[in-house]
Amino acid sequence: xxxxxxxxxxxxxxxxxxxxxxxxxxxxxxxxxxxxxxxxxxxxxxxxxxxxxxxxxxxxxxxxxxxxxxxxxxxxxxxxxxxxxxxxxxxxxxxxxxxxxxxxxxxxxxxxxxxxxxxxxxxxxxxxxxxxxxxxxxxxxxxxxxxxxxxxxxxxxxxxxxxxxxxxxxxxxxxxxxxxxxxxxxxxxxxxxxxxxxxxxxxxxxxxxxxxxxxxxxxxxxxxxxxxxxxxxxxxxxxxxxxxxxxxxxxxxxxxxxxxxxxxxxxxxxxxxxxxxxxxxxxxxxxxxxxxxxxxxxxxxxxx
Amino acid sequence: xxxxxxxxxxxxxxxxxxxxxxxxxxxxxxxxxxxxxxxxxxxxxxxxxxxxxxxxxxxxxxxxxxxxxxxxxxxxxxxxxxxxxxxxxxxxxxxxxxxxxxxxxxxxxxxxxxxxxxxxxxxxxxxxxxxxxxxxxxxxxxxxxxxxxxxxxxxxxxxxxxxxxxxxxxxxxxxxxxxxxxxxxxxxxxxxxxxxxxxxxxxxxxxxxxxxxxxxxxxxxxxxxxxxxxxxxxxxxxxxxxxxxxxxxxxxxxxxxxxxxxxxxxxxxxxxxxxxxxxxxxxxxxxxxxxxxxxxxxxxxxxxxxxxxxxxxxxxxxxx
Amino acid sequence: xxxxxxxxxxxxxxxxxxxxxxxxxxxxxxxxxxxxxxxxxxxxxxxxxxxxxxxxxxxxxxxxxxxxxxxxxxxxxxxxxxxxxxxxxxxxxxxxxxxxxxxxxxxxxxxxxxxxxxxxxxxxxxxxxxxxxxxxxxxxxxxxxxxxxxxxxxxxxxxxxxxxxxxxxxxxxxxxxxxxxxxxxxxxxxxxxxxxxxxxxxxxxxxxxxxxxxxxxxxxxxxxxxxxxxxxxxxxxxxxxxxxxxxxxxxxxxxxxxxxxxxxxxxxxxxxxxxxxxxxxxxxxxxxxxxxxxxxxxxxxxxxxxxxxxx
Numbered sequence: 047x048x049x050x051x052x053x054x055x056x057x058x059x060x061x062x063x064x065x066x067x068x069x070x071x072x073x074x075x076x077x078x079x080x081x082x083x084x085x086x087x088x089x090x091x092x093x094x095x096x097x098x099x100x101x102x103x104x105x106x107x108x109x110x111x112x113x114x115x116x117x118x119x120x121x122x123x124x125x126x127x128x129x130x131x132x133x134x135x136x137x138x139x140x141x142x143x144x145x146x147x148x149x150x151x152x153x154x155x156x157x158x159x160x161x162x163x164x165x166x167x168x169x170x171x172x173x174x175x176x177x178x179x180x181x182x183x184x185x186x187x188x189x190x191x192x193x194x195x196x197x198x199x200x201x202x203x204x205x206x207x208x209x210x211x212x213x214x215x216x217x218x219x220x221x222x223x224x225x226x227x228x229x230x231x232x233x234x235x236x237x238x239x240x241x242x243x244x245x246x247x248x249x250x251x252x253x254x255x256x257x258x259x260x261x262x263x264x265x266x267x268x269x270x271x272x273x274x275x276x277x278x279x280x281x282x283x284x285x286x287x288x289x290x291x292x293x294x295x296x297x298x299x300x301x302x303x304x305x306x307x308x309x310x311x312x313x314x315x316x317x318x319x320x321x322x323x324x325x326x327x328x329x330x331x332x333x334x335x336x337x338x339x340x341x342x343x344x345x346x347x348x349x350x
Numbered sequence: 351x352x353x354x355x356x357x358x359x360x361x362x363x364x365x366x367x368x369x370x371x372x373x374x375x376x377x378x379x380x381x382x383x384x385x386x387x388x389x390x391x392x393x394x395x396x397x398x399x400x401x402x403x404x405x406x407x408x409x410x411x412x413x414x415x416x417x418x419x420x421x422x423x424x425x426x427x428x429x430x431x432x433x434x435x436x437x438x439x440x441x442x443x444x445x446x447x448x449x450x451x452x453x454x455x456x457x458x459x460x461x462x463x464x465x466x467x468x469x470x471x472x473x474x475x476x477x478x479x480x481x482x483x484x485x486x487x488x489x490x491x492x493x494x495x496x497x498x499x500x501x502x503x504x505x506x507x508x509x510x511x512x513x514x515x516x517x518x519x520x521x522x523x524x525x526x527x528x529x530x531x532x533x534x535x536x537x538x539x540x541x542x543x544x545x546x547x548x549x550x551x552x553x554x555x556x557x558x559x560x561x562x563x564x565x566x567x568x569x570x571x572x573x574x575x576x577x578x579x580x581x582x583x584x585x586x587x588x589x590x591x592x593x594x595x596x597x598x599x600x601x602x603x604x605x606x607x608x609x610x611x612x613x614x615x616x617x618x619x620x621x622x623x624x625x626x627x628x629x630x631x632x633x634x635x636x637x638x639x640x641x642x643x644x645x646x647x648x649x650x651x652x653x654x655x656x657x658x659x660x661x662x663x664x665x666x667x668x669x670x
Numbered sequence: 671x672x673x674x675x676x677x678x679x680x681x682x683x684x685x686x687x688x689x690x691x692x693x694x695x696x697x698x699x700x701x702x703x704x705x706x707x708x709x710x711x712x713x714x715x716x717x718x719x720x721x722x723x724x725x726x727x728x729x730x731x732x733x734x735x736x737x738x739x740x741x742x743x744x745x746x747x748x749x750x751x752x753x754x755x756x757x758x759x760x761x762x763x764x765x766x767x768x769x770x771x772x773x774x775x776x777x778x779x780x781x782x783x784x785x786x787x788x789x790x791x792x793x794x795x796x797x798x799x800x801x802x803x804x805x806x807x808x809x810x811x812x813x814x815x816x817x818x819x820x821x822x823x824x825x826x827x828x829x830x831x832x833x834x835x836x837x838x839x840x841x842x843x844x845x846x847x848x849x850x851x852x853x854x855x856x857x858x859x860x861x862x863x864x865x866x867x868x869x870x871x872x873x874x875x876x877x878x879x880x881x882x883x884x885x886x887x888x889x890x891x892x893x894x895x896x897x898x899x900x901x902x903x904x905x906x907x908x909x910x911x912x913x914x915x916x917x918x919x920x921x922x923x924x925x926x927x928x929x930x931x932x933x934x935x936x937x938x939x940x941x942x943x944x945x946x947x948x949x950x951x952x953x954x955x956x957x958x959x960x961x962x963x964x965x966x967x968x969x970x971x972x973x974x975x976x977x978x979x980x981x
Contacts, residue, residue, distance in 0.1 A: 187688040190960040191953075194919035195934075198941050199949055200696065279813050283923055286815055287938070302816065309823055320816040327811035407884055431890055439887035446885075451878040456900045456975070466886050517886060 078340045085336020088329035095326055099146040137315070140296035141322050147297040148326070151281050152274040154212045159219025160270050164262060166220065167227025168254060172235060182228070185221035193218040194283055201289045211290060215280050219273050226269055230262050272334035275327040282323055298323045354557050355381040355404070355442075355525055360417035360427075362396075362403050370415060371628055374399055375581045377417075381525065386551060386558040388572035388589070390565060390604070394625050396581040397561045398447075401527045403427070404559075405444050406434045421525075440470040443518035447530040449510035453502035459513050460498030466520040481520070488553075489516045489546060508539035512546070519550055526551075527559045532567065544571060565604060569593060574661065577601050580625055580636040583655060587662040597664040599641050635667065643668045671972075678968055682961050689957045694738055697950060747951030752943060757951040760936060765955070767837050768921055768932035771855070774848045775917060776910060778856030779863055784906070786860070787867020792894065794872055806861035814920045818854040818927045825850060835929035851928045855920050859913050866909050870902035877901075904974045911967030915960050 079085055098105070170181040197214045234240060240257050248256075284290040285299020286306070293300050298319040305316025362374040374396045381387055389397045402408050404419050406426060419426040421442065426434065438444075446452045454462060460482060467478045479498075486494035489512040502510055511531060518526050528547060532540040548571055551558050560572055568575050568589060575592055577585040577600065585598040596602040603621040623640035632638055638648040647667050655665045722728045729737075741748070747757035786802060793799045809817075826834040838847035874880070875898045883897050884890075922934035929935075933952055940948035 183684060183688060187685055187692060190685065190689055190915065190957050190964070191692075192915055192919040192922070192956050192960070194922055195937055195953060195956060198922075198938070199953060275811065282813055283815060283919075287923065287926070288942075302819075306819060309819060309827075313820070313823055316816070316819060320813070323816075324808065324812045327813075328807055331807065331811060405885055407881055435887040435889055437887065438885055444885040446878065446882060448878055452882045454879040454883065454897050454901070456904075457897075465883075465888055465892075469886070469888055514882070517882075 076340070079336060082336045082339065084332050085340070088332035088336070091325065091329035092333060095145050095329075096149060098142050099149050102142050102146050105142065135296075137301075137318055140301060141298070141319055143296040144298040144301060144319060144322070145326075147291060147295065148278050148281065148323070151208070151212060151215075152277045155216045155277045155281075156219060156270045156273050158212060159216035159273065160223045160266055162216070163220040163223025164227040164266060167224035167229075168231050168258060168262070170224065171228035171231030172250070172254060172258070174232075178228075181224070185224050188217065189221045191218075193280060197280065197284055198287065198289055201284070208291060211281065211284065215277055215284075218280070219277070222273070223266075223269055226265050227262050230265060231258050234258050234261055268334060268337045271330055271337055275330040275334070278323065278327060278330070352383050353380045354383050354421070355559075356418075356420045357400070357404065358418045358420065360400070360403060360419065361415040362399055362408065362412060363415055364412050372415070372631075373412065373581050373628055374403065377578075377581075377583055379576055379583065379586065381557050381559060383524075383557060384555050385574065386560055386572045388560045388562060388568035388575040389578060390562060390568055390575055391578035392563060392625055395578045397578050398529050399581075400578070401444065401529050401559065401561055404527065405438060405442065406431070407444075435469070439466050439517075439523075440521040441523050442525045442527070443521070443523040444527040444529065445511070445514045445518045445531050447533050449507050449514055449534060452514060453510055455502055457501075458498065459500050459502065459505070463498070463513070463517055463520065466517055470521045485516045485520050486513075488519070488550070489513075491516070506539075507535050508543065511535060511539075511543055515543075515546065515550070519554060519556070522554050523556060525557045525559065527561070529561045530563070533562070533564075547571065577604070580631065581628070582636060582665065583663070584637065584665045585663065586655075587659075591662055595670075597658075597662075597669045598637075598666045599643050599668070599670060600637050602670055635665075643670075674972060675969060678972075679965060682965050686958065686961055689961070690739065690742055690954060691735075693950060693953050693957070694735055697946065742954060747954070748947035750940075750948050751945050757947050760948065761933070761951055761955050764931060764933045764936045764952075767930050768918075768925070768934060770837075770844065770848060771851055771921055771925070771930065771932060772914075772917055774845070774852035775855035775859065776913075778852050779859035779913075780910070782857065783860035783863025784867055784903075787864045787906075788871060788894070788899070790864060790868040791871035791875070794868070799868075802864060806864045809857050809861040814854055814858055815923045815927060817857070818851065818924050821850050821854055822927060837930055847930075851924045851930065854924055855917060858920070859910070859917065862913065863906065863909065867902065867906055870905050871898055874898040874902045900974075904971065907971055907974060908967060911963055914963040914967075918956055918960065 166181055166185070170178040193215070196218070197211075200214045200217075201210060234257060240253060243253055243257060281290055281297070282299035282302065285297050286303045288303060290299050291297050293304070301319040302316045302323075305313070305319070308315055356378075357380075358378050360374055360377045361372055363370050363372040365371070377396070377400055379387070389400060391397050399408075399412075403414060404426065406429070408414070414427045417427070421437070424433075424437070426437075429437075453459075460479075463482045463485070464478045467473050467481055473481065482498060483494045486497060491497050491509065491512050497505070497509075497513075502513075505513065515531070531547065532543050535543060544567060547558065547560075550556070551571075558571075560568070562568060572589050574588050575586065576583055577592070577598065579600050585592065585596070585601045592601060593605070596605055600621070607620050621640055626632060626636060626639065632649065634647070634649040634651055635641070635644070635653050638644040641648065645668070651667075653665050653667050655663045656669075657663050719728075745758055747761070749756055750760065753760075790799050790802050822834055825831045832850045833847055836847060838844045871894075875894070880893060880897060883893050888897075918934075921932065922938055924930075925932045925934035926938055933955065937949060937952035937956070939945075940952065
């Protein structure tokens with residue numbers, strides 16, 4: 047209906063949307079989420095990948111590292127569903143093991159990057175002033191680095207390996223998370239319920255923990271999901287360039303790299319891990335979208 | 351006085367889960383040449399919707415279920431957009447409530463004004479400029495030359511509303527619909543804009559459909575008035591008639607709730623309750639739940655709009 | 671307006687300074703002796719010592735920093751350890767190839783992304799719109815290097831339509847050599863643009879001023895292509911700018927796949943060869959490009975948006 051006046055929301059502002067007892071404890075509207083079919087499907091796809099990763103040891107038909115030169119470059123067959131590679135290793139088994147690395151790296155990186163980024167963002171937003179300026183300028187500076195080159199450079203000086211890879215890629219995740227956390231903090235900081243808490247003598251730490259953090263946790267979930275796809279792509283890119291996890295460990299990036307060498311001979315070597323990667327990334331993107339859309343409208347209104 | 355625009359039994363609504371939900375119900379009225387008619391009511395009563403229906407500007411999910419809007423020999427609700435565009439802005443124009451957001455922020459005033467001339471006539475660039483300057487000075491904008499080059503955000507709310515009026519009057523339309531043109535403005539600016547509309551209405555001999563919730567504005571500008579409640583017309587008549595003797599309890603309530611100069615009443619009366627939800631309309635009279643005079647019949651049977659004279663009509667079982 | 675331009679331009683200086691500092695310290699402070707890394711684990715102490723002197727690594731870190739800052743400001747990035755060629759010279763040689771690739775990629779992204787985004791907005795909630803969304807989702811998710819590899823195989827190896835490596839000479843040949851790599855990068859950006867353009871357009875078309883325009887009797891085509899388009903393009907410019915960093919990262923891999931001697935290849939080769947001065951120089955140049963592009967995006971944003979322009 048065409049109404050001329052916007053509804054008066056002033057009464058709602060008194061309530062901390064995140065700790066509002068009348069709504070459910072989570073700030074994601076699961077009812078709305080359940081209606082989002084694409085989001086649900088992608089959630090199942092991701093669960094499928096996670097299960098693959100967790101049970102890889104028991105379900106793979108072959109050991110991903112065992113070479114069998116007699117069976118190299120085989121096509122699709124009953125024994126090898128997706129064929130074998132240059133060293134006669136089973137491609138399906140390697141893809142399943144690759145899921146493990148990709149998901150593990152993605153999870154660690156995103157958690158690390160988001161935690162640091164959120165801490166910086168909350169401090170910058172809460173304290174304001176010069177500290178805010180300095181921190182956010184630094185975030186801007188990091189944002190101007192091409193992530194891939196930066197990672198390459200650092201991996202060159204650090205020893206390449208899982209830990210280094212996680213730390214390096216997570217640096218790239220920090221500025222985005224910091225910006226979101228800062229925005230939310232700035233917004234909540236001046237709300238009535240925070241002022242009320244302050245006037246009642248709550249400590250800064252307490253205000254951050256009880257009022258600001260719960261409001262940001264939801265954003266964390268959304269940002270983390272969306273960043274995961276970026277991390278997976280970056281990791282694959284680095285592995286493809288030969289500075290990620292060193293072979294023969296099966297990662298999707300390594301497999302695509304190996305496949306690139308024989309691309310004219312057997313394009314499927316690079317194609318299959320590429321497809322797996324693409325499916326996972328699509329699913330993560332869609333889940334991120336669905337989560338963002340399902341974020342409690344109370345929270346949505348805050349982020350402007 | 352000939353009839354210029356006739357709205358006949360218009361019902362407008364939306365469809366939810368296949369079910370029709372009415373917003374306007376059987377709205378009918380006429381607008382005569384050179385006349386100013388006010389439509390009054392609380393927000394959400396359907397007065398803006400009526401205006402948008404005439405202009406063919408309803409949003410996609412809202413549609414005309416039945417009824418006609420006749421202008422000259424044309425039926426506006428059935429007219430394709432291209433035909434409608436020949437009338438809109440030229441013969442029927444409209445000004446809106448929010449001058450702050452009603453102009454495109456990315457184009458100059460001159461550009462947005464020139465558009466009207468470009469699409470409703472064959473003018474050279476020079477003529478358009480000349481005409482633009484003329485109309486801007488007619489709406490009493492100082493330094494029209496500078497204002498042509500200005501962007502909307504550089505003008506105050508009152509100035510923007512003057513620009514809106516200038517755009518609406520650019521082609522000397524036969525009908526101008528003003529949807530709460532003064533609501534968003536300061537009180538002093540309100541008075542200026544009202545005077546301007548009155549003056550221009552006389553000068554251009556334009557018929558005006560004036561939509562407002564402010565009875566004072568109606569008294570000042572209109573010849574006839576229509577009172578709407580919950581999507582229905584509940585009372586109509588000349589301004590003098592209704593102000594003299596409101597027949598519907600709602601109208602009388604509105605009058606009591608409006609501050610009046612020299613009134614002895616210290617406290618303004620308010621009408622208790624709120625406008626009913628469109629999903630949940632009362633079966634009888636729509637005002638009954640809030641009406642101090644309501645009896646059983648009011649809750650059981652919906653009253654009809656009873657013609658009392660040539661100009662007068664009331665929808666009530668217990669006319670005051 | 672001019673004030674804003676000057677202020678915005680001056681604001682880039684601290685950012686540049688900060689970036690240069692971060693690059694310097696990342697390369698110096700992280701564990702590992704650059705000289706040792708360059709020469710390999712089996713280098714003699716004398717050789718390490720000599721390289722230290724040559725690179726100025728024997729001096730205290732703040733002095734190194736100041737020298738570095740001074741040299742950088744003068745555009746002197748030192749010499750390549752292997753080829754002995756001046757780094758600046760190498761950068762200048764490689765830059766046009768990357769610049770052309772970036773320009774062409776953005777061009778392709780715009781000619782695909784903006785019209786399709788508009789169509790998607792006009793046909794919102796139709797089968798066409800849904801189909802477009804699915805396609806852009808897949809393109810967005812497929813890693814650029816994979817797309818590049820397969821474009822290379824199909825259109826250069828299987829069907830030899832396009833060259834598989836090099837950059838070509840002369841204007842038309844250069845463009846010919848650019849087609850495959852820039853399609854690889856461009857389609858990825860286009861996919862993002864479609865979604866953004868579409869949502870931006872839908873947001874604009876529901877605003878109040880559109881109703882005013884319609885009330886003036888302006889044809890529906892102009893309502894879309896004049897009024898809504900201008901306003902919805904404003905945020906899109908920002909998105910194109912934001913993609914610049916990603917584009918440069920993408921260029922590194924794409925240049926490698928298509929063997930283009932651009933900045934990405936230069937940096938990549940230098941990283942693998944542990945050629946510190948070249949790595950440092952190309953990182954600074956990359957960063958400089960991003961900062962300048964961001965500046966240009968902000969300035970063009972203000973040109974498009976009169977609200978900023980006038981204040």
